[in-house]
Amino acid sequence: MWRRAVSSGYICLQCRRSVAPKARWFSRAERTFCAPVLPAGKITPLQAVDLWRRHFEERGVTEPDHSSQYIIAHLLGAKTIESVEQRKLTEFLSREKTEQIWTLCTQRLSRMPVQYIIEEWDFRDLTLKMRPPVFIPRPETECSLSVLVQELVELVLADLKTATGERADAQHTCLEVGCGSGAISLSLLSCLPQLQAVALDQSQDAVDLTRENALRLGVQDRLQTHHLDVMKDPDVVFSLCSPVSALVSNPPYLFSEDLSSLEPEILKFEDPAALDGGTDGLNVIQQILTMAPKILSNHGRVYLEVDPRHPPLILHWVEANVEELRYVETRHDITGRPRFCILQKRGP
Amino acid sequence: MSRIFTSFRFVFHESWPLALRNGSCPSRSPLLRAPPAGLTYVCAAGKKDLLDLPVLNEDEFEEQFVRGSGPGGQATNKTSNCVVLKHIPTGIVVKCHQTRSVEINRKRAREIMREKLDVADKGELSEVLLKKKESVLRKQDKKKKAHENLERKKQFKEALVADSRHGNDTV
Numbered sequence: 001m002w003r004r005a006v007s008s009g010y011i012c013l014q015c016r017r018s019v020a021p022k023a024r025w026f027s028r029a030e031r032t033f034c035a036p037v038l039p040a041g042k043i044t045p046l047q048a049v050d051l052w053r054r055h056f057e058e059r060g061v062t063e064p065d066h067s068s069q070y071i072i073a074h075l076l077g078a079k080t081i082e083s084v085e086q087r088k089l090t091e092f093l094s095r096e097k098t099e100q101i102w103t104l105c106t107q108r109l110s111r112m113p114v115q116y117i118i119e120e121w122d123f124r125d126l127t128l129k130m131r132p133p134v135f136i137p138r139p140e141t142e143c144s145l146s147v148l149v150q151e152l153v154e155l156v157l158a159d160l161k162t163a164t165g166e167r168a169d170a171q172h173t174c175l176e177v178g179c180g181s182g183a184i185s186l187s188l189l190s191c192l193p194q195l196q197a198v199a200l201d202q203s204q205d206a207v208d209l210t211r212e213n214a215l216r217l218g219v220q221d222r223l224q225t226h227h228l229d230v231m232k233d234p235d236v237v238f239s240l241c242s243p244v245s246a247l248v249s250n251p252p253y254l255f256s257e258d259l260s261s262l263e264p265e266i267l268k269f270e271d272p273a274a275l276d277g278g279t280d281g282l283n284v285i286q287q288i289l290t291m292a293p294k295i296l297s298n299h300g301r302v303y304l305e306v307d308p309r310h311p312p313l314i315l316h317w318v319e320a321n322v323e324e325l326r327y328v329e330t331r332h333d334i335t336g337r338p339r340f341c342i343l344q345k346r347g348p
Numbered sequence: 349m350s351r352i353f354t355s356f357r358f359v360f361h362e363s364w365p366l367a368l369r370n371g372s373c374p375s376r377s378p379l380l381r382a383p384p385a386g387l388t389y390v391c392a393a394g395k396k397d398l399l400d401l402p403v404l405n406e407d408e409f410e411e412q413f414v415r416g417s418g419p420g421g422q423a424t425n426k427t428s429n430c431v432v433l434k435h436i437p438t439g440i441v442v443k444c445h446q447t448r449s450v451e452i453n454r455k456r457a458r459e460i461m462r463e464k465l466d467v468a469d470k471g472e473l474s475e476v477l478l479k480k481k482e483s484v485l486r487k488q489d490k491k492k493k494a495h496e497n498l499e500r501k502k503q504f505k506e507a508l509v510a511d512s513r514h515g516n517d518t519v
Contacts, residue, residue, distance in 0.1 A: 066427045070448070079448050114427050122448035139413075139429055139450040140421050146451065254422055265425045275422050308419065334413050334450065335420055 035106040038099065042092035048072055049081065052105045059109055062263065067114055071104050074118040079127075111264035123183040126190060128213045130181060134206045135274035137183035140333040141250050141305055144340045145184065147331055148248060148303050149191050155245055156194055171196055173241055175295060177230055177249040177288055178202075180274060182210030184248055189219040196222050198241050202229035203271055231284065234291050243297035250305040251284040253277040281307050285314065286321075289343070293324035296345040301328070308337040318343060401462040401476075402469060409461075410434045413450065433457040440464050 036055050043051070049068045056064030069081040075097060078084045093101070107117050115121040115130045122128070123137045124145060130136060156172060172195055176185045179199035189197050201207050207227045214220040228236055254275045259267070266275070277283050285304060292302050302325070306314065311330040318325050325343045333339035412432040418424050430445035431453040442464065444457035467474040 063427055070427060080446065082446060113425050115425075122452075124449050124451050135422075136425055138421055138425070142449060142451040143454075250422075252422070258423065262423060263425065266423070270425075305421070307421065333420070334411070334454075337420060339421065 035109060036102075038102055043098065044092055045072055045076060045081075045084065045089045048093065048098070048101050052101075055105070056108065061108060061111065062265070063114075067108050068105065070114050071108065071117060072101055074120075075100050075104065079122065110268075112269055113265045116269060123181075124187055126183070126187060126217065128181050128183060128186070129209065129216065131205070131209055132269050133271040133274075134203065134209045135180040135270055137181060138250075140335075140339055141183065143334050144303065144305055144331065145187050145191075147340065147342075148246065149188065151301065152188065152192055152195065152246060156192065172246075173198060173244040174246040174248060175237075175241065175244045176200065177247070178206075178251050178274065178284070179210045179225070180206050180250070182213045184250065185210070185223060186213055186217055186219060188248075189214075189222050190217060196224075198224045198226070198244070200226050200228045200230065200237065202227075202231075202273060205271075206274075230287055230291065234287065237291060238294050243300065244295055245297055245300050246303060247288070247292055247295055247300065248303040249284075249288055251277065251288060253281045253285060253305070253307045253310065255279065255281045255307070277307075280313070281310065282313065282317070285310070286317065289314070289318055289322050289325060292343070293322065293345055298345060298347045300345050302341075302343040302345075304341045304343075305339060306341055308339065311338045311341055314341050401466050404458055404462060404465075408436050410436060411454070429453055431457045433461055435461060435465065438465070438468055440468060 036051075039051075049072050052068035052072070053064045055061075056067055061067060073079060073081040073084055076084050076088060081089075104117050108114065112132075113136060115136045116132045119130055120127055121130050121136060124142050128137070152172065152174070159172075172192075174185065174188055174195060174197050176197065176199045179185055179201045182199060185197040185199045188195055199207075199210050201210070204227050207225050210223075211220070211225050214223045214225075224241070226240060230237060252273065252275050254262075254277055256276055256279055259272065259276060262275075277285065285306060288304070289302065296302070304314075315327045318327055324346055326346055328342040328344050330338045331340040331342065410433075412434075413430070427448075428445075429448065429450040430443060431450065433442045433444070433454075434440070440461065442457045442461045444453045444460065446456055447453055463476045466476050471477075
């Protein structure tokens with residue numbers, strides 16, 4: 001009864017108004033208010049996935065299939081629909097479960113990102129809590145970690161190889177600027193038991209979420225978090241820790257003028273301060289690079305995730321402005337775009 | 349010394365094929381250098397049955413991600429992370445979207461690819477197929493034994509019944 005052919009639209013039982021499938025002339029508020037009604041009879045998870053995929057498609061919600069699959073899988077206690085038992089997928093859902101599905105899927109109609117709706121997401125082998133407006137880790141960042149982990153491992157092993165009693169216990173610290181949910185620092189801490197990390201963010205929400213995720217992963221003893229804006233208080237950073245082996249950041253790097261064309265998932269829900277890098281997207285990047293020589297130990301490295309247009313700009317800017325840093329290389333992300341800049345502090 | 353190897357193995361299990369698209373590779377310490385036969389090494393340490401599967405040569409692969417044509421990175425928030433791995437010489441394609449992490453999907457795609465290449469390469473002699481055969485044979489063996497046991501019990505019971513009847517007769 002709640003099903004109608006797409007061409008004829010449907011009756012919204014809440015407001016009793018007939019809604020055409022692509023009613024552009026209705027305001028956004030009215031469209032989201034008219035949420036699909038709960039089914040009268042029982043349905044199975046597979047039917048729910050299909051139903052909501054169609055709802056999302058009708059409303060122009062991006063990734064209609066993934067959205068419905070991830071939300072419903074999550075409510076069934078799984079991370080992906082593929083990992084739900086076949087048997088369970090064709091069993092009728094309880095009323096309570098159906099209502100939960102409807103509540104969460106309705107949130108997706110407002111274009112809230114799936115990660116915020118289910119309040120978690122995976123980053124490499126970690127599951128992290130997510131909460132608006134803290135920046136959601138991107139898949140591109142996952143692969144940059146592999147490079148970073150590799151290099152930090154070599155650092156530690158090199159120390160141990162040339163060890164005197166003292167050097168063998170040398171602490172290696174990594175500083176992260178703009179930690180967000182803590183994805184980068186926490187991945188490093190869980191990969192490298194010898195590592196200490198210091199994580200900063202200008203957002204208190206981000207600092208709190210990083211802390212919460214650290215506790216859930218049991219790495220809180222090796223992590224310091226600070227609510228700090230490197231643009232306003234760079235000097236405070238220098239007093240936080242002794243020279244670090246690595247300075248890593250996925251800083252806000254979007255060009256200000258590009259912000260308004262972002263998808264609603266980002267524009268409406270994520271912290272703009274985590275995205276806006278200024279006119280040329282380089283404001284925070286340049287600040288980090290200026291500070292780097294004072295934070296890094298000799299031969300310590302900076303790892304930055306940037307916009308694909310940035311690497312040559314950064315190379316030239318550093319050559320002209322930060323003599324103590326040497327541009328090492330540009331790495332590409334999984335789609336082949338230049339995405340990561342690696343720089344190194346020159347030795348004495 | 350054991351501390352090194354604990355952390356080494358732990359880390360090495362996590363670290364995983366570098367994207368070699370740009371051709372450059374950071375210099376590696378001897379301990380981390382991959383075996384000469386291939387450029388990458390999928391560490392299977394810790395798994396119960398260590399298979400002798402082929403080492404993957406990243407140059408022979410094409411990798412695709414369904415991410416769209418936009419700028420990516422901070423400008424996009426997509427949840428689709430399907431990895432498609434194609435082995436150019438054989439044309440074998442592996443698709444993986446088992447997890448919510450693109451890096452883990454890449455890793456799994458390579459594990460599946462190694463098994464497929466092993467089957468393609470060695471045919472019936474492939475370790476993957478041999479293991480499967482072994483497990484099938486083991487199951488058949490188990491069934492046979494269980495059936496034999498049941499038969500023996502049945503015969504025993506029948507013998508008991510026959511005995512008691514015979515006993516009654518003689519009383």
